Amino acid sequence: MKIAILPGDGIGTEIVAQALRVLEVLDLRFETETALVGGAAYEAHGHPLPEGTLKLAQAADAILFGAVGDWKYDKLERALRPEQAILGLRKQLGLFANLRPALCYPQLTHASSLKPELVAGLDLLIIRELTGDIYFGQPRGRRTAVDGHFPGAEEAFDTMRYSRPEIERIAHVAFQAARRRHRKVTSVDKANVLETFQFWKDVVTEVHAQYPDVELQHMYVDNAAMQLVKAPKAFDVVVTGNMFGDILSDEAAMLTGSIGMLPSASLDRQNKGLYEPSHGSAPDIAGKDLANPLATILSLAMMLRYSLDQAAAADRIEAAVQAVLAAGLRTADIWSEGTTRIGTRAMGDAVVAALTGKAMTPS
Ligand code: IPM
Ligand code: MG
Numbered sequence: 001m002k003i004a005i006l007p008g009d010g011i012g013t014e015i016v017a018q019a020l021r022v023l024e025v026l027d028l029r030f031e032t033e034t035a036l037v038g039g040a041a042y043e044a045h046g047h048p049l050p051e052g053t054l055k056l057a058q059a060a061d062a063i064l065f066g067a068v069g070d071w072k073y074d075k076l077e078r079a080l081r082p083e084q085a086i087l088g089l090r091k092q093l094g095l096f097a098n099l100r101p102a103l104c105y106p107q108l109t110h111a112s113s114l115k116p117e118l119v120a121g122l123d124l125l126i127i128r129e130l131t132g133d134i135y136f137g138q139p140r141g142r143r144t145a146v147d148g149h150f151p152g153a154e155e156a157f158d159t160m161r162y163s164r165p166e167i168e169r170i171a172h173v174a175f176q177a178a179r180r181r182h183r184k185v186t187s188v189d190k191a192n193v194l195e196t197f198q199f200w201k202d203v204v205t206e207v208h209a210q211y212p213d214v215e216l217q218h219m220y221v222d223n224a225a226m227q228l229v230k231a232p233k234a235f236d237v238v239v240t241g242n243m244f245g246d247i248l249s250d251e252a253a254m255l256t257g258s259i260g261m262l263p264s265a266s267l268d269r270q271n272k273g274l275y276e277p278s279h280g281s282a283p284d285i286a287g288k289d290l291a292n293p294l295a296t297i298l299s300l301a302m303m304l305r306y307s308l309d310q311a312a313a314a315d316r317i318e319a320a321v322q323a324v325l326a327a328g329l330r331t332a333d334i335w336s337e338g339t340t341r342i343g344t345r346a347m348g349d350a351v352v353a354a355l356t357g358k359a360m361t362p363s
């Protein structure tokens with residue numbers, strides 16, 4: 001079994017390094033191979049997703065991905081920007097199912113921007129469709145308007161679209177996930193305005209007929225954004241399209257105290273997956289030993305569980321993270337009065353120590 005390691009840009013290299021230390025100490029004997037991606041790949045090879053990196057990702061059994069992006073690439077033509085690397089990997093590898101759990105650890109309820117009682121015990125799973133919608137719909141571009149409010153003016157446009165099979169397969173993922181949880185799915189749409197999402201709602205409703213044991217609720221995306229901050233614990237599984245999922249998953253992440261805690265999995269039909277923290281490359285804190293490596297370490301746990309058939313090892317990592325939090329160790333993003341602030345590397349040390357049964361003292 002081979003794991004492709006794609007650290008990327010910004011804090012990506014620091015956080016992935018800590019996850020690799022965790023993998024090493026588990027002694028599972030997976031082969032790993034590292035490649036450049038994003039801005040780092042652009043600098044070295046002139047492209048954010050070089051052929052060699054794509055081939056490695058295709059050949060591997062699973063991919064551990066850090067983060068890509070830096071403001072300094074904002075002026076590049078779109079095809080060469082770092083974000084194209086992750087979008088390209090999702091598309092080329094058919095990683096259509098993005099699982100973004102938002103779990104509020106009991107030790108971190110005070111790090112949330114919401115009142116502790118609203119988030120204590122929060123455990124929801126956002127399932128975001130990842131290879132369709134307005135992210136990938138064609139045509140898109142710039143042109144001269146022929147109609148609208150300003151005929152003759154320069155305009156830009158994108159295409160929102162979903163096909164029946166794309167909606168069906170993500171709906172199945174959601175209903176099946178709900179069966180392993182609290183049997184409730186909230187499908188988020190904008191059926192009151194958009195044709196694409198009326199179709200989404202219709203198809204999800206049809207697929208639901210095969211899951212009579214799971215409760216299905218439909219919710220407009222604006223209301224979902226509101227309910228997420230009003231009563232987040234009312235959700236179990238949330239399934240939605242690519243763009244709404246992008247937005248709602250950041251919102252859900254913040255409920256838990258820090259986006260620095262949240263892992264994600266992007267799976268294809270065979271459960272081969274790319275695993276990455278839900279957060280971005282945070283160039284402002286890169287190289288300063290400030291980033292929280294826990295989302296990446298927890299992404300490694302998800303990889304072991306979903307793609308590499310190592311559930312016991314995944315449990316061990318998750319327990320180690322809990323132990324580290326219980327010991328009061330915190331990176332800056334989750335620090336609060338009365339806890340010990342440590343850096344990226346020391347957080348890696350602490351998880352490794354918890355896994356190997358050594359005492360946990362910040363280094
Ligand atoms: C995410 C990110 C990406 C997205 C960007 C980096 C292209 O925000 O994974 O949520 O929009 O999907
Ligand atoms: Mg996003």
